[in-house]
Amino acid sequence: YAFKELKVKDNGKKEGMAKQEFKLLKVIQQANHPILLQIKDLKCPPNFFARMEYGFGTLSNFLNFCKRKRIMKYWEDDDILMLYFQLWSQLQVLKELKIFHSDIKPPNVIISSEGFFVISDFGVSLLLKKFGKQELSIQGTYDYYMPELKKARDEKKWSCEYDPMEQDLFACTKIIRDIIHLRDKSDTLEKLFERANIKDEKDFQELTTRNSLPIYNNKKAAYHIYLLDQYYKGYSWKQKHEIIYDLIEYWHF
Numbered sequence: 001y002a003f004k005e006l007k008v009k010d011n012g013k014k015e016g017m018a019k020q021e022f023k024l025l026k027v028i029q030q031a032n033h034p035i036l037l038q039i040k041d042l043k044c045p046p047n048f049f050a051r052m053e054y055g056f057g058t059l060s061n062f063l064n065f066c067k068r069k070r071i072m073k074y075w076e077d078d079d080i081l082m083l084y085f086q087l088w089s090q091l092q093v094l095k096e097l098k099i100f101h102s103d104i105k106p107p108n109v110i111i112s113s114e115g116f117f118v119i120s121d122f123g124v125s126l127l128l129k130k131f132g133k134q135e136l137s138i139q140g141t142y143d144y145y146m147p148e149l150k151k152a153r154d155e156k157k158w159s160c161e162y163d164p165m166e167q168d169l170f171a172c173t174k175i176i177r178d179i180i181h182l183r184d185k186s187d188t189l190e191k192l193f194e195r196a197n198i199k200d201e202k203d204f205q206e207l208t209t210r211n212s213l214p215i216y217n218n219k220k221a222a223y224h225i226y227l228l229d230q231y232y233k234g235y236s237w238k239q240k241h242e243i244i245y246d247l248i249e250y251w252h253f
Contacts, residue, residue, distance in 0.1 A: 031097055035090055036093060036094070038053040039052045053113065056113070058110050083175075087175070088205065094119070099126070100125060101122065102124050102126055103139060103144075107121075126164055134163075146167055146171075
């Protein structure tokens with residue numbers, strides 16, 4: 001587990017940010033969803049303290065290791081699709097909790113002790129009462145902004161109208177595109193989808209939304225997803241989803 005402490009004495013702005021993050025982490029802790037960040041302890045002022053899972057470092061650390069060792073070529077299509085699948089599924093669950101991360105990037109994705117890629121670091125995240133486009137402050141990292149946010153920041157604006165879920169999904173897809181490019185500069189996400197018999201990004205998103213959320217509502221079933229990734233390497237992406245569908249039927253969702 002990792003320990004996070006935010007010291008907020010004599011700093012009103014930092015205290016406000018700490019309170020907001022504490023509130024978000026409390027929502028995630030109470031949800032206790034098996035695919036979300038697992039939070040064990042939360043403590044209140046004078047300092048905010050959280051004990052949460054950490055595992056084996058971040059996706060950023062892992063990618064840097066792969067680049068140093070020149071082993072990016074060993075990332076298979078199914079590995080990349082499974083990463084995409086896990087991140088996308090978590091964003092869908094966070095949306096149900098009305099949480100929007102706002103800073104999806106490799107340093108903010110950890111590798112859990114069970115081998116899952118888990119979204120973490122909710123320091124600039126939003127807890128909103130409604131979905132869709134709305135006037136919001138621009139948070140996160142410029143390189144992972146969707147075009148309208150980049151345009152707003154280039155114009156020195158600190159807020160604009162945008163859909164926070166679209167921004168999270170855009171950043172998630174940007175991570176996947178970057179990994180594909182690191183593995184093979186001539187490859188693209190569209191080519192990967194074609195090899196996996198997936199029409200396009202929308203088709204993939206509908207497939208993962210339809211098949212991932214119900215099964216993840218059960219801890220035992222969530223563990224089966226992990227086993228699926230580890231022990232069904234010989235299966236195609238489509239075959240894996242057929243197995244997932246059978247598991248959904250088995251667990252009566």
